[in-house]
Amino acid sequence: MDVKEVERLIKISREHPLMPETYIPWQLELQPDDVFMPEMLTSLHGLEIYNTLTPVQKLELGRHELVQVIASYAWGECLFCLFMTRHLLTLPMDDVEHQFLLRELIEEFRHQEMFARVIAKLGGKPIRQSGLHKFFGEFSNKYLPADYLFMGSVSVELVTDVYGNYARRAPNIYPVLKKMFDLHNIEEGRHILFTKSLLKTYADKAGYIKRTLYSYVILFNILFVRTMYVKKEIYERIGLENPEQAYQLASKHYKEKFSQTCLKDITGFVDEWKGFNNLTRWAWRWVLGAKV
Ligand SMILES: [Fe+2]
Numbered sequence: 001m002d003v004k005e006v007e008r009l010i011k012i013s014r015e016h017p018l019m020p021e022t023y024i025p026w027q028l029e030l031q032p033d034d035v036f037m038p039e040m041l042t043s044l045h046g047l048e049i050y051n052t053l054t055p056v057q058k059l060e061l062g063r064h065e066l067v068q069v070i071a072s073y074a075w076g077e078c079l080f081c082l083f084m085t086r087h088l089l090t091l092p093m094d095d096v097e098h099q100f101l102l103r104e105l106i107e108e109f110r111h112q113e114m115f116a117r118v119i120a121k122l123g124g125k126p127i128r129q130s131g132l133h134k135f136f137g138e139f140s141n142k143y144l145p146a147d148y149l150f151m152g153s154v155s156v157e158l159v160t161d162v163y164g165n166y167a168r169r170a171p172n173i174y175p176v177l178k179k180m181f182d183l184h185n186i187e188e189g190r191h192i193l194f195t196k197s198l199l200k201t202y203a204d205k206a207g208y209i210k211r212t213l214y215s216y217v218i219l220f221n222i223l224f225v226r227t228m229y230v231k232k233e234i235y236e237r238i239g240l241e242n243p244e245q246a247y248q249l250a251s252k253h254y255k256e257k258f259s260q261t262c263l264k265d266i267t268g269f270v271d272e273w274k275g276f277n278n279l280t281r282w283a284w285r286w287v288l289g290a291k292v
């Protein structure tokens, strides 16, 4: 890893911190034309059922799903902070990686507080993670070696970054959310740079088996992220007649949409270190619908 480059990232983080307290226009209330999420990112958009929703139901769908997205980010980042804290203990204090991870932790904690505050501002009620999500999240966080966890984290960061980009570029997004996504995008951009360069050294040394395992860790992390958003309870909340049916349709539909909109950066990254091979390619196609 290039020490000079990491030192540059640390310097930016120290000298130009983005404080959610002042960066986000908390005082702005939702205007009549504002949305919480671009329509195309909502789980039902593109399905026939979407055209039967009233404008209020559409807005509410965006609100509940966005809250779910943010709550999932916050949870994922909190898990990753747990890991980074443990990992710090294994690194000497004068190590540049140690210093960067401290900056990253500081920023990630600020993000979590920002997310919680935005959820409160939207009057959101996040749905808790499923037992399976909790189990895999906590298990992998505790027992996977550092390189695998960094692989997982960068995959989640790359995917959520794409998601955030769609949201913050939507013309009528509620300004509080736009600034939240802007802030996150800027700081995560640095985390991604750091993690990618860290992982390059791991991937360069990895043979066929290890690359295969890395590839699977990433695949499962992405599946993990994708399945956290589409929730039957949200369809109940917005008053759909048949929430179960909507859930079935949306799960299938969202898989396709997600593969079209969110996978390009991450598949590019995996391809860089030859993570697609005969053992992994079929799974990426089958599980994530990726074009690899
Ligand atoms: Fe973050």
Ligand SMILES: [Fe+2]
Pocket (backbone or CB within 6 Å): 108, 157, 187, 188, 191
């Ligand atoms: Fe991050």
